[in-house]
Amino acid sequence: MEKIVFLDSATVIADVRRPAFAHRWETHAATTAEQVVARLQDATIAITNKVPLRREALQQLPGLKMVAIAATGTDNVDIDYCRERGIVVSNIRNYSVHTVPEHVFMLLLALRRNLLAFRADVRNGEWQKSAQFCLFTHPVYDLHGSTLGIVGRGAIGTSVGQIAAAFGMRVLYAEHKGAAAVRPGYTAFDTVLRESDAITLHLPLKEQTRNLIGAAEFAVMKPQALLINTARGGLVDETALHDALRSGRIAGAGFDVLGKEPPSAGHPLLDLDLPNFILTPHIAWSGRAAMQTLADQLIDNIEAFVAGAPNNRVA
Structure with a gap:
């Protein structure tokens, strides 16, 4: 009988149905790295959203047969070791194709139209003191007619592009950084940096993409550009x-993610109190409908594995 252990169930607010096969089910709201081995000691299937499963821990879990990741990103699991051991790893795909793009445009609209700065002016009494009916204390820019650079052309990046087109934006999909050739339908990475009024990132974190945007890239971007x-x-x-x-x-910039989550007190971006910087706590993916889709697909992946035909495999 399979034993399934969900290491961080508090990260998914949804109705997680139980698989339709004989099993034992154990759930933990949260799990520290030090607790992983003990909690998975007799598990055959582990569910993790963000709890790291590294080689050192996996080596101590000879009975583990599957890792079901309750997310799209896989950087918290040692995929290479799982391949070596024959541990099947499946992730969640295409569940957030509406909720993440909506968050992107929330950030874009707030920044392009200086929402936070105007809100602060109203709170500070500036409108009440105005000699006319409106305030021109900050510039307002439309999305229509501007250029959006999209880095990453998966399901989410494509959805963002469709919404951008509906706003009347010019859409550029970036070719891989440093690519020798540019594929049809794509634009050279450096050209996207130079020509975009806003750039939005929709790609996984790998060694090849770590620090994809740094000082050199900011130096190429327009002074009026936004980064999402x-x-x-x-x-x-x-x-x-x-x-x-x-x-x-x-x-300006709109971020929903940081390199370390949750961030430590004193993180420089937490203390960056500027009206042109919006930081949200990694919730772009968490629309209730999206989380239910995730939960349903999570169990679908486990049932497919037990049936002998695993899907959404990354290892």
């Missing part, structure tokens, strides 16, 4: 971002 990141914090050099915002090198 709802993917992974490690895609952007956070020190370089801090410096670019403080110096006015770019016009």
Whole structure:
């Protein structure tokens, strides 16, 4: 009989149905790295959203046959070791194709139209003191007619592009950084940096993509450009971002992710109190409908594995 252990069930707010086969089910709201081995000691299937499963822990779990990741990102699991051991790893796909793009455009609209700055002005009594009916204390820019650079053309990036087109934006999909050739339908990475009024990131965190955007990339971007990141914090050099915002090198940024989550007190981006920087706590993916889709697909993946035909495999 399979034993399934969910290591961090509090990260998914949904009705998680039980698999339709004989099994034992154990759930933990949260699990520290030090608790992983003990909690998975007799498990055959582990469910994790963000709890790390590294080689050192996996080596101590000879009975483990499957890791079901309750997310799309797989950087918290040692995929290479799982392949060596024959441990099947499946992830969740295409569940957030509406909720993440909506968050992207929430950030874009708030930044392009200076929402936070105007809100602060109203709170501070500036409108009440105005000599006319409106305030011109901050510039307002439309999305229509501007250029959006999208880095990552999976399901979410494609959905973002469709919404951008509906707003009347020019959409550029970035070719891989440093690519020798540019594929049809894509634009060279550096050209996207130079021409975009806003850039949004939608790609996984790998060694090849870590610090994809740093000081050199900010130097190429337009001074009026925005950077949106709802993917992974490690895609952007956070020190370089801090410096670019403080110096006015770019016009603003909207982030839903940081390199370390939850962040430690004193993180420089937590203390960056600027009206042109919006930081949300990794919730772009968490629309209730999206989380239910995730939960349903999670159990689908486990049932498919037990039936001998695993899907959404990454290992």
